[in-house]
Amino acid sequence: MELLCPAGSIPALKAAIENGADAVYVGLKDETNARHFAGLNLNAMKLAEAADYVHRHGKKMHVAINTFAHANQWHKWRDAVDGAVAAGADVLIISDIAVLGYAAERYPRIERHLSVQASATNAGAIEFYRQYGISRVVLPRVLSMQQVRALARTTDIELEVFAFGSLCIMAEGRCYLSSYMTGESPNTAGACSPAAYVEWEHQGSRLESRLNGVVIDRFGDGENAGYPTLCKGRFSVDDELYNVLEEPTSLNTLSLLPQLYKEGIASLKIEGRQRSPAYVAQITKVWRQAIDRVMQEPENFSVEQEWDRVLASLSEGSQTTLGAYHRKWK
Amino acid sequence: MQIALGPILYFWPKAKVKAFYRQVAESDTIDRVYLGETVCSKRRELGLEDYLQIAHELRESGKQVCLSTMTLLEAPAELAQMTKYCDNGEFEVEANDVGAIPYLREHGVNFTVGSAINIYNHEALRRFVDMGMNHWVTPYELSQQWLTDILKQPRISSVRSLFQTEVFAFGHMPLAWSGRCFTARSENRPKDQCELCCIKYPQGRTVKSQDGKQVFVLNGIQTQSGSRYNLINQLPTMKGLVDRIRISPQPEGTLQWVDRFKANMSGDNPIALTQGESNGYWLQLAGMVKAG
Numbered sequence: 167m168e169l170l171c172p173a174g175s176i177p178a179l180k181a182a183i184e185n186g187a188d189a190v191y192v193g194l195k196d197e198t199n200a201r202h203f204a205g206l207n208l209n210a211m212k213l214a215e216a217a218d219y220v221h222r223h224g225k226k227m228h229v230a231i232n233t234f235a236h237a238n239q240w241h242k243w244r245d246a247v248d249g250a251v252a253a254g255a256d257v258l259i260i261s262d263i264a265v266l267g268y269a270a271e272r273y274p275r276i277e278r279h280l281s282v283q284a285s286a287t288n289a290g291a292i293e294f295y296r297q298y299g300i301s302r303v304v305l306p307r308v309l310s311m312q313q314v315r316a317l318a319r320t321t322d323i324e325l326e327v328f329a330f331g332s333l334c335i336m337a338e339g340r341c342y343l344s345s346y347m348t349g350e351s352p353n354t355a356g357a358c359s360p361a362a363y364v365e366w367e368h369q370g371s372r373l374e375s376r377l378n379g380v381v382i383d384r385f386g387d388g389e390n391a392g393y394p395t396l397c398k399g400r401f402s403v404d405d406e407l408y409n410v411l412e413e414p415t416s417l418n419t420l421s422l423l424p425q426l427y428k429e430g431i432a433s434l435k436i437e438g439r440q441r442s443p444a445y446v447a448q449i450t451k452v453w454r455q456a457i458d459r460v461m462q463e464p465e466n467f468s469v470e471q472e473w474d475r476v477l478a479s480l481s482e483g484s485q486t487t488l489g490a491y492h493r494k495w496k
Numbered sequence: 497m498q499i500a501l502g503p504i505l506y507f508w509p510k511a512k513v514k515a516f517y518r519q520v521a522e523s524d525t526i527d528r529v530y531l532g533e534t535v536c537s538k539r540r541e542l543g544l545e546d547y548l549q550i551a552h553e554l555r556e557s558g559k560q561v562c563l564s565t566m567t568l569l570e571a572p573a574e575l576a577q578m579t580k581y582c583d584n585g586e587f588e589v590e591a592n593d594v595g596a597i598p599y600l601r602e603h604g605v606n607f608t609v610g611s612a613i614n615i616y617n618h619e620a621l622r623r624f625v626d627m628g629m630n631h632w633v634t635p636y637e638l639s640q641q642w643l644t645d646i647l648k649q650p651r652i653s654s655v656r657s658l659f660q661t662e663v664f665a666f667g668h669m670p671l672a673w674s675g676r677c678f679t680a681r682s683e684n685r686p687k688d689q690c691e692l693c694c695i696k697y698p699q700g701r702t703v704k705s706q707d708g709k710q711v712f713v714l715n716g717i718q719t720q721s722g723s724r725y726n727l728i729n730q731l732p733t734m735k736g737l738v739d740r741i742r743i744s745p746q747p748e749g750t751l752q753w754v755d756r757f758k759a760n761m762s763g764d765n766p767i768a769l770t771q772g773e774s775n776g777y778w779l780q781l782a783g784m785v786k787a788g
Binding site: 174234235237238240261262263264268284285286287288289290291293294295307308309310313320335336337339340341342344345346347349353354372378380381382383384397399401402403405406407410411412434456471484485489490493494495496 | 618
């Protein structure tokens with residue numbers, strides 16, 4: 167079972183490798199990947215440097231080219247594939263069938279993984295994407311453990327699941343809420359609830375967060391004011407005010423590790439290319455220990471308190487959840 | 497430009513659905529109707545047999561009928577139900593998840609690609625045309641300019657006669673699908689004990705921001721736009737680009753809106769949008785914006 171860690175920069179990449187990642191995933195410095203944030207990701211030169219470092223340590227580098235190409239800028243996505251291959255990528259993570267088709271035809275020997283942004287949640291969808299020679303599917307965070315299990319038992323393709331980090335509660339690649347509010351979404355711009363549209367305003371003792379003018383939340387004294395990701399705001403339904411879609415919380419599947427291992431899940435993905443090298447180092451260290459433990463003693467695995475403590479301290483709102491993997495969440 | 501009626505997105509009692517489609521059958525303005533449950537597999541007021549019966553009645557009244565399939569397919573049972581829709585033997589099928597496409601291709605069924613399947617460029621579009629797609633419902637996020645940019649590419653203009661384009665033009669837009677049921681959550685119920693509570697909300701549940709603006713509509717596992725999308729005044733800009741517009745069924749007044757759209761095809765009878773309506777996506781703006 168592979169530990170796949172995020173790297174938004176060379177220092178984060180080194181932190182991941184030094185702390186036990188089997189592979190890292192990175193993106194290019196443009197809108198071809200779903201974490202298109204200022205100051206993040208690698209240009210062509212850094213990408214080659216990253217590949218070199220990863221390979222010297224006997225590990226793998228995945229490059230995410232997982233947004234959807236714009237008609238007039240198709241060359242950018244093609245260039246991203248060409249550039250990633252030239253830099254030495256071991257794996258391309260792709261969602262758009264245009265990009266998948268291009269990569270499959272042009273570079274048949276470079277492994278292709280189906281990005282979570284392609285939203286493949288069932289055996290039929292996996293069958294559809296097989297025509298592009300994919301070797302692995304990254305599953306959306308909407309499936310329950312029971313559904314992951316059913317899928318693992320019906321397909322012979324490798325499955326990768328999200329193990330830890332920010333929680334998308336909508337089927338990825340099919341959520342247009344961000345462009346509805348701001349004009350930019352993961353699909354069209356590689357960003358959700360983009361920072362350029364965020365405003366904070368102190369109103370007396372109250373702090374209000376807005377996204378393109380829409381009030382996402384209001385915080386009182388002493389309340390932890392989280393980033394206004396639009397699906398994690400407090401809104402009202404029939405005058406009842408609550409987190410209508412989801413609380414600010416992070417996904418943490420440590421306790422599911424034995425089950426994921428038993429079902430032969432090929433890879434555990436840690437979310438967070440936007441995170442600091444220190445964050446990546448701490449998370450990677452915990453998950454390395456946990457995976458080693460489950461592989462040695464799958465029957466006697468238990469989550470160490472210290473792991474939970476570290477992960478909770480690095481989580482959104484200091485809260486974690488099993489998300490959709492657990493039936494009760496739904 | 498023709499007018500299509502999308503599938504009913506909300507959970508209505510069977511009698512209401514049947515009465516609705518009896519009215520639809522009498523409309524001369526609608527040329528194509530999409531039928532089926534696309535949101536939640538637990539909604540079983542009508543089964544496939546019921547939809548097929550309605551499909552026959554609509555076809556006899558001169559309409560094209562296309563069966564619309566589930567968007568978020570998770571459990572194996574949902575996949576099996578989807579294949580039954582595909583196996584109907586006489587009607588076209590709208591694939592709202594790519595999972596339906598291998599099956600449809602294998603059985604030689606003409607298919608529509610729904611708006612939740614991501615086609616954002618000519619290369620992807622051409623690949624779907626080559627697979628046998630004959631009808632494309634564009635993603636909401638595509639503006640007039642974006643659609644123009646796709647259709648003018650030589651790889652598309654050479655196959656343009658092989659498919660028709662359809663744009664969602666009226667109704668609350670389905671903007672997201674989740675493993676979680678938000679209507680059940682709004683009633684403090686777990687999803688597996690939802691008791692089909694969404695039948696109480698024939699137009700979903702309205703979500704407001706803390707300053708009182710309507711931001712979303714909850715429709716089971718689907719989150720819709722808070723505003724009602726309305727492109728009635730953009731119809732003249734669609735000529736040559738869009739073959740058909742889609743009207744999404746509302747609990748009241750759907751057929752009146754169909755007639756209003758028909759009357760404004762050339763821009764002769766514009767209607768000012770009201771508060772709570774939007775047209776942003778088509779105009780290359782945030783979807784919630786009301787402009788012009």
